[in-house]
Amino acid sequence: AQSVSQHNHHVILSEAASLELGCNYSYGGTVNLFWYVQYPGQHLQLLLKYFSGDPLVKGIKGFEAEFIKSKFSFNLRKPSVQWSDTAEYFCAVNADTNAGKSTFGDGTTLTVKP
Amino acid sequence: DTAVSQTPKYLVTQMGNDKSIKCEQNLGHDTMYWYKQDSKKFLKIMFSYNNKELIINETVPNRFSPKSPDKAHLNLHINSLELGDSAVYFCASSSRTSGYEQYFGPGTRLTVT
Numbered sequence: 001a002q003s004v005s006q007h008n009h010h011v012i013l014s015e016a017a018s019l020e021l022g023c024n025y026s027y028g029g030t031v032n033l034f035w036y037v038q039y040p041g042q043h044l045q046l047l048l049k050y051f052s053g054d055p056l057v058k059g060i061k062g063f064e065a066e067f068i069k070s071k072f073s074f075n076l077r078k079p080s081v082q083w084s085d086t087a088e089y090f091c092a093v094n095a096d097t098n099a100g101k102s103t104f105g106d107g108t109t110l111t112v113k114p
Numbered sequence: 115d116t117a118v119s120q121t122p123k124y125l126v127t128q129m130g131n132d133k134s135i136k137c138e139q140n141l142g143h144d145t146m147y148w149y150k151q152d153s154k155k156f157l158k159i160m161f162s163y164n165n166k167e168l169i170i171n172e173t174v175p176n177r178f179s180p181k182s183p184d185k186a187h188l189n190l191h192i193n194s195l196e197l198g199d200s201a202v203y204f205c206a207s208s209s210r211t212s213g214y215e216q217y218f219g220p221g222t223r224l225t226v227t
Contacts, residue, residue: 032213032214032215034215034216036216038155043204043218043219043220044157044204044216044218046215046216047219049213049215088155088159092216094213094214100145100162100164100169100208100210101159102159102160102168102214103168104157106155107156107157109155
């Protein structure tokens with residue numbers, strides 16, 4: 001069975017600080033990896049995804065993530081956060097053989113202070 | 115055009131009642147899902163349908179019954195509502211060709227009193 005672990009439950013940063021959110025997954029085969037963002041009162045939307053190829057993927061709003069296969073990790077980064085990045089961030093994994101079932105981490109609440 | 119839509123957006127009801135939530139997607143996806151997000155923001159998959167066939171059925175009380183009349187629609191019926199059912203329910207859709215990237219609806223906030 002696949003599982004996802006997000007290490008940080010709540011992160012508080014000041015504007016312009018750098019961000020890194022940890023995500024580790026557990027699955028022995030090939031996976032698709034995702035980061036979703038949920039702004040206050042809204043639904044989840046895709047930030048970025050990794051299927052194959054370059055392990056450094058770039059998403060919307062200046063976010064990027066690096067897939068490190070040996071560490072089963074897919075950490076999310078942003079060099080300089082803004083107040084508008086305040087949101088809930090979810091890492092998710094999907095094994096193509098698993099009937100389209102995505103497993104989500106417990107989420108990280110990011111609060112950016114102006 | 116809304117890609118994944120849900121109705122209603124808010125639902126307030128009393129314990130013991132039966133209620134339904136509807137979901138529709140116009141993305142041409144073949145797989146649809148129901149997720150439950152609790153007050154701590156944890157997101158758990160409940161059901162998934164692929165081309166009207168139930169393919170994922172997580173440990174969910176049998177008071178919850180999904181129905182997919184066609185591959186663009188997935189409804190959720192809940193019998194005998196309990197206080198613990200209060201949550202936000204999200205519908206989502208995806209396709210294998212997009213690596214099962216999830217497209218979420220706006221959510222239905224269910225409050226059971």
